[in-house]
Amino acid sequence: MATHETPFDPTLSPDDGEPTRRDVILIAAGGFAAIGAAAALWPLLDQMNPDASALSLATTEVDISHVEVGQALTVMWRGKPIFIRHRTDQEIAKAKDFAVDDLPDPLARNANLPEDALASDDNRAAKDREPWLVMIGICTHLGCIPKGQAVGDYKGEFGGWFCPCHGSQYDTAGRVRIGPAPQNMAIPPYSFLSDQKIKIG
Amino acid sequence: MAHPSSYQPSTGIERWLDARLPIMRVMHDQFMVFPTPRNLNYWWTFGGILTFMLVAQIATGVVLAMHYVPTEDGAFDSVETIMRDVNWGWLLRYTHAVGASMFFVAVYIHAFRGLYYGSYKAPREVLWILGVLILILMIATSFMGYSLPWGQMSFWAVTVITNLFSSLDAVIPGLGTRLVEWIWGGFAVGGPTLNRLYSLHYLFPFLIAGVVALHIWALHIPGNNNPTGIDVKSPKETVPFHPYYTMKDGFALLVFILVFAAVVFYAPNFVGHPDNYIPANPLQTPPHIVPEWYFLPFYAILRAIPNKLLGVAALLASISILFFVPWLDTSKVRSTSYRPIYKWFFWAFALTCLALGYLGSQPPGGWYLVFGRLFTLYYFAFFLVVMPVVGKLEKPRGLPGSITEPVLGPEHVKGRPARAPAKRKPEEVA
Numbered sequence: 001m002a003t004h005e006t007p008f009d010p011t012l013s014p015d016d017g018e019p020t021r022r023d024v025i026l027i028a029a030g031g032f033a034a035i036g037a038a039a040a041l042w043p044l045l046d047q048m049n050p051d052a053s054a055l056s057l058a059t060t061e062v063d064i065s066h067v068e069v070g071q072a073l074t075v076m077w078r079g080k081p082i083f084i085r086h087r088t089d090q091e092i093a094k095a096k097d098f099a100v101d102d103l104p105d106p107l108a109r110n111a112n113l114p115e116d117a118l119a120s121d122d123n124r125a126a127k128d129r130e131p132w133l134v135m136i137g138i139c140t141h142l143g144c145i146p147k148g149q150a151v152g153d154y155k156g157e158f159g160g161w162f163c164p165c166h167g168s169q170y171d172t173a174g175r176v177r178i179g180p181a182p183q184n185m186a187i188p189p190y191s192f193l194s195d196q197k198i199k200i201g
Numbered sequence: 202m203a204h205p206s207s208y209q210p211s212t213g214i215e216r217w218l219d220a221r222l223p224i225m226r227v228m229h230d231q232f233m234v235f236p237t238p239r240n241l242n243y244w245w246t247f248g249g250i251l252t253f254m255l256v257a258q259i260a261t262g263v264v265l266a267m268h269y270v271p272t273e274d275g276a277f278d279s280v281e282t283i284m285r286d287v288n289w290g291w292l293l294r295y296t297h298a299v300g301a302s303m304f305f306v307a308v309y310i311h312a313f314r315g316l317y318y319g320s321y322k323a324p325r326e327v328l329w330i331l332g333v334l335i336l337i338l339m340i341a342t343s344f345m346g347y348s349l350p351w352g353q354m355s356f357w358a359v360t361v362i363t364n365l366f367s368s369l370d371a372v373i374p375g376l377g378t379r380l381v382e383w384i385w386g387g388f389a390v391g392g393p394t395l396n397r398l399y400s401l402h403y404l405f406p407f408l409i410a411g412v413v414a415l416h417i418w419a420l421h422i423p424g425n426n427n428p429t430g431i432d433v434k435s436p437k438e439t440v441p442f443h444p445y446y447t448m449k450d451g452f453a454l455l456v457f458i459l460v461f462a463a464v465v466f467y468a469p470n471f472v473g474h475p476d477n478y479i480p481a482n483p484l485q486t487p488p489h490i491v492p493e494w495y496f497l498p499f500y501a502i503l504r505a506i507p508n509k510l511l512g513v514a515a516l517l518a519s520i521s522i523l524f525f526v527p528w529l530d531t532s533k534v535r536s537t538s539y540r541p542i543y544k545w546f547f548w549a550f551a552l553t554c555l556a557l558g559y560l561g562s563q564p565p566g567g568w569y570l571v572f573g574r575l576f577t578l579y580y581f582a583f584f585l586v587v588m589p590v591v592g593k594l595e596k597p598r599g600l601p602g603s604i605t606e607p608v609l610g611p612e613h614v615k616g617r618p619a620r621a622p623a624k625r626k627p628e629e630v631a
Contacts, residue, residue, distance in 0.1 A: 028490055045383075047395060054387040074484060079389030081484050116415040141509055143355065143390075144363035164488045165361060167565050182371065182509045 006178040059201030083137035095121040097171035110187040117118040141181040235438035247311040254304040271399035273392035276351035295469040305495035319535030320426040326527040328419040331492030345402040352477030371510040430535025486577040497561030504565045505573040531592030535553035550583040
């Protein structure tokens with residue numbers, strides 16, 4: 001409602017620096033237009049996020065009864081390869097014989113443990129089942145799949161895995177030792193359903 | 202060059218149209234009589250070649266899209282169907298694939314021409330910046346196109362390149378992962394990723410065409426640079442674009458197409474990687490993945506730095522530093538031909554780019570890595586040290602009085618008898 005303090009034409013108002021009601025209306029209109037544009041933009045961007053069918057790929061069960069000591073298995077979970085390795089005693093010894101502080105990445109990166117757990121072999125291997133190592137087989141540099149699962153593969157200087165893309169090397173606990181990769185290979189949430197079966201996810 | 206319009210509508214239809222939409226006037230003034238320096242050499246023909254390549258890629262691309270299937274199961278097979286069953290499919294596919302390489306050959310020559318002759322210097326900064334923007338759009342477009350056949354190289358190139366964004370996790374934990382999953386449309390590269398890359402590969406060439414229109418507009422305000430780098434001083438120093446440069450550009454284009462056709466017909470797979478004839482396998486990374494040749498120098502820079510985030514930052518910086526070239530080069534002289542010291546640094550830079558390209562194709566280790574780091578260092582030093590410092594310290598050679606003088610001699614330049622030799626200082630003549 002216009003009174004004599006708020007003239008119809010803002011150009012007629014005395015230039016005393018005081019905001020008028022018309023200024024408020026202009027800012028409010030601009031603000032609502034911006035909110036409307038953002039609300040219209042969001043579905044256009046969010047449609048690219050993982051859809052319902054991608055989100056529904058929750059868990060997978062793996063039969064490990066035929067995996068002998070020294071053998072490894074690769075399975076798919078959420079489009080990612082999961083490395084399941086039945087480690088030898090030498091590999092376990094090699095993984096333990098090392099000071100965690102000297103690692104490029106001192107954290108366990110184990111989804112089953114607190115985030116600040118250290119990258120000791122105990123925190124990397126399966127709980128109470130030391131020979132078993134379960135991890136996401138993706139190099140933490142730029143996402144290639146490291147070599148080392150097959151028997152004849154080159155496993156790098158640390159006897160674990162070697163990424164052919166940019167030369168990152170991982171030890172027998174899947175911890176990065178040299179190369180551009182910034183983190184140890186991630187360990188997914190998983191549990192042993194029995195001696196023969198693992199549930200991943 | 203902003204110049205007065207010389208269009209004279211001669212028929213009734215032309216007069217009628219000119220009063221309503223003067224499109225014929227614009228074409229006449231900008232592409233027929235447009236005054237162009239008369240001393241342009243063959244390095245100036247690549248703008249026309251690039252325009253042709255954009256049209257060729259869009260034409261072959263649109264028809265390939267009529268037969269290609271952007272799904273995880275259909276992509277690889279549909280490309281093979283194009284090769285075997287579609288009429289002329291083999292020719293269209295090879296032309297499109299080799300065309301990407303020829304596009305980059307031309308754009309790199311075009312960019313180095315601009316760098317050598319100071320075509321980025323005032324008043325052509327906006328022209329240069331739009332050019333860098335086109336280069337970035339071209340890189341994005343060709344990357345997305347390479348993913349479409351869904352071979353091993355396609356799949357792993359997408360994996361590696363999209364994972365560059367995951368390095369942001371080092372800045373804000375989780376941000377990089379969120380961003381990468383948004384690009385992928387899942388928790389790994391897969392069908393949804395391919396589908397959206399197809400959509401964007403179709404869209405981007407039209408964005409490029411839009412920026413090219415602005416690029417030509419920005420060229421036509423100051424007019425062409427020329428090999429001397431000095432401004433056009435009289436209309437006599439120019440010739441109309443048509444027929445003089447349409448014919449010259451046309452001839453250069455024919456020679457370029459000759460080379461293009463020779464590669465398409467006799468060595469269509471020479472620049473490609475044989476592993477892309479293996480269907481994508483998400484469980485196995487090829488032992489030696491390399492990007493397409495035109496990305497190799499940037500790839501070498503990425504790998505030279507032993508830190509994920511810093512490597513990605515260096516990769517992005519190596520391209521985006523080009524935006525700042527007009528302000529990094531402090532020399533008042535445009536053309537490197539008159540810059541005796543800078544010339545050496547310039548050719549060392551050209552050599553560095555070739556060397557980085559070679560190193561990018563080799564395994565990252567040993568001496569390759571050492572040289573990769575040295576050349577990466579010089580790549581950035583050229584922009585950040587050489588350009589500002591040499592521009593200040595260097596004493597340029599004497600410039601000719603006009604752009605016709607180096608060709609015709611000073612006596613032919615009317616109104617400027619024997620001016621240039623007197624201008625040169627004795628030590629520069631020797």
